[in-house]
Amino acid sequence: KPQGLRTVGRDKLVLLTWEKSAAADLAGYRLYRSLTPISGYQEVVKTEFNEYRDPVPENGVKYYYQVVAADRAGNESERSETASGMPVAPGPTLVAGAIEADTTWYAGASPYVIENEVVVRDKAVLTIEPGTAILSRGGALVVEGRLQAQGDGEHLILFSAAEGVERWAGIRFANVKEKENLVKFIRIRKAKTGISCEASSPRIEACELTDNDTALAIQGAFSAPIVTGNTIHKNGQAAVIISDGAKPTLSDNRIRDNAAEGIVVRSAAPAILRNAIAQNRGGGIAVQGAQASVTENNITDNGPFDLAGEMTGEAVSALNNWWGTAKGLEVFARIRGRIDVRSVLGAPYPEGKPVELPILEAKLSGPLKTDGFLILSRSPYRVTGDVTVEGGAILHIEPGVVLQYDRNTSIIVEDGGVVARGTADLPILFTASGASPAPGSYANAVRFTKQTKANSLFSYCIAEYATTAFDIYYGTPEISSCHIARNAQSGIYCRNDAAPQVSYSTFEDNMGEGGIKGVGMSNPSIHYNNFLKNAVLVQGFSSIYIDARNNWWGADPPDTGLIWGDLDKSINIKPWLPVPEEKAFRGRK
Structure with missing residues (x-):
């Protein structure tokens, strides 16, 4: 047969x-x-x-x-x-206005030219044969009834702008949530929005949407289309926009090389699974005020981020995706905001198997003997007891994370390190857990108690309300672009042979012994910082001559009564900055 x-x-x-x-x-x-x-x-x-x-x-x-x-x-x-x-007269065939009864557009009558908006009315079905070409002089094809546009692998249905028309209005499904609509094996080009789903749930399958402004816009609580197996590429704006309560399923699509984001989600709840989302120049997926589920996708090489979410609210579920790597530090560099990525794929889907990342629980206490991560989706973290970093472990802290310390607690670094890289708009906050914090509410943000080969780094961090924010017995941690404020005894206390590198930071309202104190053989390097309203600016009681040149000491010339130590033998503050250092981080705006 x-x-x-x-x-x-x-x-x-x-x-x-x-x-x-x-x-x-x-x-x-x-x-x-x-x-x-x-x-x-x-x-x-x-x-x-x-x-x-x-x-x-x-x-x-x-x-x-x-x-x-x-x-x-x-x-x-x-x-x-x-x-x-059916044999048909050759095209072009001009179309405009309302389609009130069942109608077929035939490939042999191509091209169909949409002169003005064409509306498929509520009771009508428009069927489009494989191989048919539809060209628009600007107007949309509006579907209020049903559209059956099904090409095949060898005979695509083409929608595009007519010659001399830069953009046309695209296909718009309007309030057809309960009607069966199918677009399959079609190519849509040169539209302002290739397909719009307004309270509509068509099936969009095996299509190519390219060279549009936006390829696909899905909006409204009654929009739950199935979007599967499509190639969505080289569009001029965000390729897919999902908004206003829509709940589409996007699966097995190739969304790549678009000029802005691959997918933008605003106040909607899509399921995004098994897609290849790559090389979109505005980012892979951007989620704003939404609850997207992002699973088993290959999300790689998008800029600036592969997935960006909100800074507050419930985390976006993004489990078991391939990010081009299974290394936690590299994964976190590719995402932004509250994203739950505690499990990733170890290789591209479908070969990749789930790999658990060492993300710490929200309550912190006890020893950390292997590398661990504090991430924004689980923030704030509560330090309920001393956390001891040992065994060569590194504690990585993601931008925007908040650590809240109970009384008399610290993160204690013995044999290990802390890498806390915030950003200017997403600083990492070390603060007290109480409802009304005050200086001295906890012991230390970080205390370095033993010699270690691991390096520690703090950038764009805020350390406040401790007894001493950074108490450094040993080591050379780098502390740059931090705001160290409202601590009871010291901002930084350097002991033994500690030699932290301190730059572009702001020391403000520190009580007791003030901004920075150096004793023993400590040798801190202190440059391009601002010292504001501290009880003491800096104390130099080390046997090593402390280099503290090029800082703003709150006045020009500095008040040397607030600088403790021998200015000829213990601490060098010359030259100082005549005005505050503009690049120094001042904390939350």
Whole structure:
């Protein structure tokens, strides 16, 4: 029985194709035609080929066809499924206004030219044959009824702007949430928005949306389309925009090389799974005030971030995706905001298996013997007891994380390190857990108690309300672009041979012993910082000559009564800055 009988109408001609038979004793095929679908079939031709051009006397008449395979003895196979074909006058065919009754657009009458907006009314069905071309002079195809636009792998349906038109309005589904609409194997180009779903849930499958402003816009609580197997690329703005309570499912799509974001989600709840989202220049996925579920996607090489979420509120669920790496530090560099990525794929989907990242629980206490991460989606963290970093472990802290310390608690670094890299707009906050914090509410943000080979770094951090924010017995941590304020004894206390590098930071309202104190053989390097309203600016009681040049000490010249130590032998403050250092971080705006 022959399979896949297809027809395409042309001018007084019907083109027929079908799949080749695999029978070893195949002699050829016999094609039958009728004016009715059930009976009256007469043989049209015997042929050895799996195609035929059937000349017919007039256009606009529907013909029905069946084909059989015949062996060398003349025996016929079971007849194929019936296919209809209608010869049509050649295009262009001009269309405009309302479609009130069921209508078919034929490939042979292409191109259809949308002169003004075309509206498929509530009770009507517009069927578009494979291979049909539709060109618009600007107006949209608005679907209030049903659209069945199904091409195939060899005969795409093309929608584009007419010659001389820069952009057209695209296909717009308007309030057809309960109607079955299908667009499959179509190509949409040069639209302001390729497909808009307004309280509508069509199935959009195996299409190419390219060279539009926005490829796909889905909005409204009753919009839950299935968007699967499409190629969405090289569009000029955000490729897919999902908003206003929409709940689409995006699966197995290729969303890449768009000029802005691949997907933007605003106040909606899409399921985004098994997609390849890559090389979108405005970012992979941006989630704003929404609850997207992002699972088993390959999200790589998007800029500036692969996934960006809100800084507050519930975290975006983004489990078991491939980010181009399974290394936690590299994954976190590719995301921004409150994103739950505690499990990633170890290789691209579908080969990759889930890998758990060492993300710490929200309550912190006890030893940390292997690398761990504090991430924004679990922030704020509560330090309920001393946390001891040992065994060469590194504690990584993501931008925007808040650590709240109970009384008499600290993060204590023995043999390990802390890497806390915030940003100017997402600083990391070390603060007290109480409702009314005051200086001295907890012991230390970080205390370095033993010699270690691991490096520590703090940038764009705020350390406040401790007894001493950074108490450094040993080591050379880098403290840059931090705001160290409202601590009871010291901002930084350097002991033994500690040699922190302190730059572009602001020391403000520190009580007791003030901004920075150095004793023993400590050798802090202190440059380009601002010291504001501290009880003491700096204390230099180390046996090493402390280099504290190029800082703003709150006045020009500095009040040397607030600088404790021998200015000739213990601490060098010359030259100082005559005005505050503009690049020094001043904390939250």
